[in-house]
Amino acid sequence: MRKLSFLLPWVFMLILTACGDRAELEDLGHVVVLGVDKAEDHQVAVTFQIANPQVGSTSQASAENEPPSDILTITAPDIVSAKELAQSVASRKLNFTHLNTMIISEELARTKQFHHVIASSTGDREMRREIHIIISKEKASEFIHANKPKLETRPHKYYAFMQDRWRDIGFVPDATINRYFERLSGELFLAIYATTTRSPKHEKDEDQYLAGQVPQQGGDPVQVMGSAVFKFGQMIGTLTGEETRIALFLRPKAVNRSVVASYPDPRKKDFRVTVRLLRVSPTDVKINVHKDPTEVKVRVPLKVQVIQIPSLVDYVLDLKYQEQLKRAIKESLESKANALVKKTQEQFASEPFKWYLFARKEFWTMKDYREYQWEKKYTEAKVQIEFMPSIESFGKQFKPPQIHEQ
């Protein structure tokens, strides 16, 4: 008995270390970006970008001529079977545990098949619900092939950094699979919109672009701007960068804390004033479901930091001018917001602002809320949006230095 009790721990050590599911680190091929395209016969063309862990690390020397990643495309009925098929090409065991970005072509997103692909994929235990969804204007495989960032050798680092930047600037929404699943009953879901193709367009307002339209010279091939709008699991349109920003402003919980934007100069019509907008407290949404049409009152408190005044008008020391500037910003924001609300009411017949959460609050049971049919009521709702900017600071000079001509 004593001998047995001495032996037993050792036996357990052997079997308890999960040999059945062991994974050798050396043996794994980490897929860091997944692209999905439409293929014939309800199939999908899945593009895997597999990271090469040696590049960009201390063992670089032993892999000097290897590229940072390998890209391969497989056509199969679904993502998991594509992964299995890809194994006939890839030497290492493909693994999704570090997958953070999924790129889906607009062509696929506009079909009903999109939901089937996403919804079935999360049954796989390696697929996390925190994967970001990017909709590419061109084919996803072309997007992945074209994306060769100059300063980021390792692809996962590129996406990790970019996702932080996007969240900061708010031209694109923070879109994950989890959030997509939240909004399947008629609410609008916004996904990140990106492209590597170019169709430049000149706009006076610097953020009225969609991906691919930003006038750019040099730099990386990928442009990320605006959002793809989904309703009932299908892409039905796009929002420009500016519209996306406004939509994020109107949401109750801020993901982007501060954005920099320019607004028309109220005193010199040719110029614009550049300011930083800070969200200090959550947007206040009040919905009156007892009225017909439904009344929605939205108040967005904002702190404004004036950064640049290219017209050199003295908005700093002159309090009357200051008031004028504030009103100009307020009016500009409100008219854009109203236009966006109108667009969502008429074009999409639903809202991307997460206001359904506030509508839900007005009901006692889920059944009552469903019977109310918020999305339908929203299309006719009377929406009142009020931005409440308050100018907090003016940068680090009292006023722009003036030229004194004799």
Added chain:
Amino acid sequence: MIKISDGKLGVKEFTALVFVTIAIKGTDTTPDLLIYAGMNASWVLPIFFTVFIFIPLLILFPLMKKHDQGLLELIFRLAGKKVGILICFLLFLVILSSTTVNSRSYIDIINTMYYPLTPLTLQYFLFLMVCYFIAKRGFESIGRASSVMVWYLVVSGIILLFSVWKKSHWLNLFPLAGPGIIPLLRDGAAYSSIFGEIVLLAVFLPFLRSYQDFRKASLIGFGFSAFWVAILCAFYTMVFDYPSVEYLNYPYHQLTRVASLGGLITHLDAIFLGFWVIASVLHFSIYLYMTAYIFARTLRLDAFEPLLLPLTGLILLIGLIPDNIITLNQSREFVIFSASAIVFFLPLFLWGLDRWKGRRQSEKA
């Protein structure tokens, strides 16, 4: 100052034991049932359970105090030998079936979420073996182990909530009543045996130092457990939102996958898995011990620890019968309903007997 062990548990150990027995239910497949019944208001159900279970407890505790006996002794004393054996056997069936069904569902979780390639039979075998070893050490060790581990479990739980805080949205909890007050109350009663262990744990009174310790520990442990399950359910809804949360098989394990501390510290699920496995092993060793104890008492045996091994084997064999978790969940629902009835009516029955006997005795006198 080292106290010599007297083989009995105090308040601290028993509170921890109650917590490990009940609070872990927020992390297995129980929330699936709660969300299915309570929709986005699933977090209200644990609170209702507590209220419903409190009624039999209020009847049972004074009885136990009056006779100063554990549940099983009380049954024999009040119901006589023959009926006592019948009731105890019924209790044994309840605890055996819930141990079997629950342990199998835990293994299903581990199999689906973490080790899909390792044979399920092997995982189940190992799991029950470890539980058996802990149960074999005796009730005192289980209590001690629980009281040591409970702090780690609570702290890891708080870290989990903290790490999903940013992804949660309290507005998701609305509309507050979910399916409506009446359905909530109805399901609160029907499923209340999910917390019914607190009545069954009363069999352990002889292992405690005093009745006062027992009552205090039961109530504190029970209160905290219900609170913890409610908090977890609320977080499932707050992070995944209803109806999306309804499609999740194992919400706790999905929650650990979502958890992250900042952008750098992600993939925390393996850490939480460790704590969870420790908690489940403790949980099932308590169950095993309880099964063996009730069985021994039914047959009026004094030594019950030799029964642990054959019972473990039995549980393993029965647990391997269902093919997958869906068939399992249906049998689980049946177990819960029937157990609800037993847990609820047993104390009432005992109380009635006690009144009746008391009257007869006073008539005799």
